[in-house]
Amino acid sequence: LKPHNLFSLPGYKIFRNDRPDRQGGGVLLAIRNNIICHEKLNRTIENNEGIAVQIETPLGHLLIASIYIPPNVRIHHELLQQIYNLNNNCLILGDLNASLQSMGSRRTNVKGRQLQQVLDEGYLQCIDNDLTTYARNNYEEKIDWILASQPTILFIDNVETEAPLGLKEDHKPLTFNLNMAADNKPSSPRLSFNSKSANWQLYRKTLNELLSNIDRTKTITTVEEIESYATTLTECIS
Structure with a gap:
């Protein structure tokens, strides 16, 4: 994408972040004309x-982003x-050139470890599957990602890849459904937990600190003492 290159798609509004001073494209979002929307960010950082x-959805505003690294x-x-x-209700799509084995890639590269650091912070999660998104010269890998915050990640299903479009880089188009109808809210708040995004090292440290405050030498003999001890343990764990 260059500023002098015009691009239009019938029935869609085009939002683009051009790359004027380097080879290659940039990033672009195409939003259907019947969807109320406005641009919130257009930036290149390093x-x-x-x-x-x-955009406006039946469940409120959703921020959709396209990124390239x-x-x-x-x-x-x-x-x-x-x-x-x-907007902490966001959906981020893009070619990160990151492969992360624990999330479906064949191996983990340096960028994959950087992606894992993002996931460890907990504010974004990713679609965990083994669909390869890049194919070239008998080499396939998952390097394109769907990232989202809660609860948006719960509304994504039917994620698939299509045949490459024959472009130079041979990335496979990613398709999925985003079911954000007003009557399609998660049935239980339990669905919002994702163990893979938890900071287990911090959890273990905090748990050990709380457990160390319990007097484990005390003899428990009554029902009330058992219930009190169980309540204390539950509070430590949760």
């Missing part, structure tokens, strides 16, 4: 390119954090 548009560039947490801070 070659991390992003465009974000807020080149292979030799570090994932810049500030861009992701800025998107989330604009």
